[in-house]
Amino acid sequence: MKLQANLFSSASAFLAISILCPSRALAQTFDADAHTVQVSVLPISVVSLSSGTVNLDMSLGLITPGQDQMTVTDQSTTLTWGTNSSASKITASTSLAAPLFDLRIVAVNPTQGAASPEFSLTTTAQDLLLNLGRSSGSCLLHYTGVALASQGSGSDLHVITFTVQAQ
């Protein structure tokens, strides 16, 4: 008799839980499903300039009597880049194969990497910034135009190309 009473008690408890809390007992999780998402990132290297045109004007005011060489500078352009490759550099070259005057360039205050020493632009790409790594950054471009008074007057039009490439 005592055993029967215990069984009855257990059955009653089970029924109470099952009926009163069916949703809570499953709370719980009704169903689940899954799929895969693959994320692929291609090598990306991009570069942009804050201005499309720079004018270096050697006016009369730059001429010093008794001195043949004249220089003019400009640092108004910002170069911005982004590269997700581990070993990258930026080179610079000009479209003008035979310029009348010397045009030099150097990167100033790069936020990443190291600037190469100033160099004269030629049609052969030369290193402007090295050791960029995977980065996004910027620098100022410092141009220096050099002319000799003895060269006379004239003008050069350079189309300068900056390229992010593997180092």
Added chain:
Amino acid sequence: MRTELFIIAVLLTWALPAAAQLRVQGGNVTISITAGIPGPIPPSATVSTTGLRWRQETVDTKITISTICPGQKFTLRAVATGITGGGTPAPEVTLQEGMPATDFIVDIPPRKPNNGRCTVQYTAVATFEQGNSLELGDDLHTITYTLVAQ
């Protein structure tokens, strides 16, 4: 009488899982980041080819999202759009390896046996500093959506 109640309880217990359904539609997804621009906005790509379909229950429910992605390198976010059948999208969820199940759609009303649907918008983001798949490999997420009582 007690015997009848017991049988009813057992039927309830077995019937609920069969009635509950959540399905991911559209198959597996590949997101490729192929371009970017210099500056503060990192390269990204968005895909909306995945859908969710669920059966509304007899109680308020919600859908959670979680991922398994060992060695995760890039950022992946998900948000529900175009919900039909009731429910509120949670703010965009950033999916990270080891994350707990996170609310994706909440306040799904009990309107059984109606169905609900939504579109899943995935956005992958990879800063330049995070690198590329050629050097580091792809990320492969196994993403699980779970329909639970709220």
